[in-house]
Amino acid sequence: MHKRDVMFSLIDRHQLPPIVPAAFFLHFDPAFRVGQAAVDKHLEYFRYTGMDFVKIQYEKPFPPIPAIRAPEDWVKMPRYGLDFYAEPLAVVEGLVQAAKRDAVVVVTLYSPFMSAGHTAGDAVLTDHLRRDPEKVRRGMEIITDSLLLFVRECIRLGVDGFYHSTQGGEAGRFADPDIFAQYVKPYDLILMEEAARACPFNILHVCDYQRDYDDLTPFLDYPGHVVNCPLKVGSQTLTPAEAARLFRRPYMGGLERTGVLATGTPTQVREAAEAVLRAAPERFVLAADCTVPGDTPWENLKAAVDAAHAWAR
Numbered sequence: 001m002h003k004r005d006v007m008f009s010l011i012d013r014h015q016l017p018p019i020v021p022a023a024f025f026l027h028f029d030p031a032f033r034v035g036q037a038a039v040d041k042h043l044e045y046f047r048y049t050g051m052d053f054v055k056i057q058y059e060k061p062f063p064p065i066p067a068i069r070a071p072e073d074w075v076k077m078p079r080y081g082l083d084f085y086a087e088p089l090a091v092v093e094g095l096v097q098a099a100k101r102d103a104v105v106v107v108t109l110y111s112p113f114m115s116a117g118h119t120a121g122d123a124v125l126t127d128h129l130r131r132d133p134e135k136v137r138r139g140m141e142i143i144t145d146s147l148l149l150f151v152r153e154c155i156r157l158g159v160d161g162f163y164h165s166t167q168g169g170e171a172g173r174f175a176d177p178d179i180f181a182q183y184v185k186p187y188d189l190i191l192m193e194e195a196a197r198a199c200p201f202n203i204l205h206v207c208d209y210q211r212d213y214d215d216l217t218p219f220l221d222y223p224g225h226v227v228n229c230p231l232k233v234g235s236q237t238l239t240p241a242e243a244a245r246l247f248r249r250p251y252m253g254g255l256e257r258t259g260v261l262a263t264g265t266p267t268q269v270r271e272a273a274e275a276v277l278r279a280a281p282e283r284f285v286l287a288a289d290c291t292v293p294g295d296t297p298w299e300n301l302k303a304a305v306d307a308a309h310a311w312a313r
Helices: 003-010 035-049 071-076 082-099 112-120 122-131 133-157 177-183 185-198 240-247 266-278 298-310
Strands: 053-056 104-110 161-166 203-206 226-228 251-255 284-288
Touching: 003 104, 035 053, 035 082, 035 298, 053 082, 071 122, 071 133, 082 104, 082 133, 104 112, 104 133, 112 122, 112 133, 112 161, 112 185, 122 133, 122 177, 133 177, 133 185, 161 185, 177 185, 226 240, 240 251, 251 266, 266 284, 266 298, 284 298
Parallel strands: 053 104, 104 161, 161 203, 203 226, 226 251, 251 284
Antiparallel strands: none
């Protein structure tokens, strides 16, 4: 079956994929993050690993703004126009043209909260939201308006969807859950609902790079055809099947990004992948819990993809 058909069958309740799809993501060296070099490296990686869709890495985070030192300073947040996104959009355009006929193409989208953290620093943003979230709101609005430009242009260029990475609801981040509910989540949803209206294949990624989670329920109503989230939630460890039932959609994951994928041999990776596959739900994408380290051997990732494709249903 064509790779595009494999991924769309995953989210079609009337059929099942003939294979277990698989995909892993990493950041390429700086020399391969812009221009044709980025397009070529994405394609080289996609073809080498045999993964089942193209996920475009995003390499243009919002620049730091030292002037944002207090909650009232968020009114100074600049609104970046399309010119700011010219480099990543050129990569998106090149990969849509080169790969969409063969595979689903999704582009990484950092949430407004994450982009605000790139601007002021994660600790500063968290502190400002704890102290005076109403003053931070204006900055979140400006950031969301800017990111909407990027989302709409990616849609115009023909992406199949977005890998929407979100943070802000982690354990210990905010003592008051209303901060996440009122000042983080609404801005996530503006972007994700825009993608949901236009795109046939979106992935919700609940990111634990900054902190762990003790509750995933705030994310259960987020859009996304597939969910990629941590399986360790507080004192509980979910199985991929339990995560799929919790979110009521296919789960993508199963392997730890810094575990055997990064440190083992291809044989060890294959064995670990098969252990995950034995307990996987019917609608499942073998993947890591997040982006793997950049120096992860490609042959390890190929071994995991090959194990998924060879798995007998």
